[in-house]
Amino acid sequence: MLELVVVAGSWMLLRRQLSAQEYGAPTTVLAPKRTSAQLAQLTAYADRLYTERKWLAAEKAYLSVLKLDHKNVTAYAHLGIIFSTQKNMPDAIECFEIAAQLKPSARAFQNLASAFYDNRNYIKSIAAYEKSIMFEPHAQRYVGLGKANLKLHNIPAAVTAFEHAVNLDSTKPILALLADAYDQTGKKNEANAVYARIHQLDPTDPLAARRIGIHLPDSTLPLDSAF
Numbered sequence: 001m002l003e004l005v006v007v008a009g010s011w012m013l014l015r016r017q018l019s020a021q022e023y024g025a026p027t028t029v030l031a032p033k034r035t036s037a038q039l040a041q042l043t044a045y046a047d048r049l050y051t052e053r054k055w056l057a058a059e060k061a062y063l064s065v066l067k068l069d070h071k072n073v074t075a076y077a078h079l080g081i082i083f084s085t086q087k088n089m090p091d092a093i094e095c096f097e098i099a100a101q102l103k104p105s106a107r108a109f110q111n112l113a114s115a116f117y118d119n120r121n122y123i124k125s126i127a128a129y130e131k132s133i134m135f136e137p138h139a140q141r142y143v144g145l146g147k148a149n150l151k152l153h154n155i156p157a158a159v160t161a162f163e164h165a166v167n168l169d170s171t172k173p174i175l176a177l178l179a180d181a182y183d184q185t186g187k188k189n190e191a192n193a194v195y196a197r198i199h200q201l202d203p204t205d206p207l208a209a210r211r212i213g214i215h216l217p218d219s220t221l222p223l224d225s226a227f
Helices: 002-022 032-051 055-068 073-085 089-102 106-118 122-135 139-151 155-168 172-184 188-201 206-211
Strands: none
Touching: 032 055, 032 073, 055 073, 073 089, 073 106, 089 106, 106 122, 106 139, 122 139, 139 155, 139 172, 155 172, 172 188, 188 206
């Protein structure tokens, strides 16, 4: 618990330091060669801890990286993921926002959108997913967009998003989302057509089979029940 408090305090202190740098407050500048070598070593160490999922140690290391390079995009992105694993969504969002500002990309906005979603800020999640898709359409980004719209009960927008997702990746879980969304809008024919596709992928799926009029044997019955 003490370690968590220390790390949180370090993050708050770093934010104040970066804010001071932004507004021109004097900072201590190390010799370029020393800084470059120290930064490379520290970044490699932080990346290794991150790969090993040693979250608290990696967090401390990335905070140290940012003290030397306050525009290190990878540090912000990885800190955002670390904070997300700790369910510290406000700090995760802040890190992802900075990463997206420093280097806008599909991945940066997808991370931000996911953090907003987990923080139940669905309007901002939708906006971030839309920016992510503008950079690079991807099935999972459309899925995230659809789910965020479902949270706001905007079913038509969710349907559109899931349709785009299916066009990019017609796997069973995504098809199931589209079929359910069709059902919610009363489009039973469209839903049944999707359930037919699900049945082709998985003939044992009971809901898909039932929706297209196929009766599956009850596998829960004892083997001798028919005699």
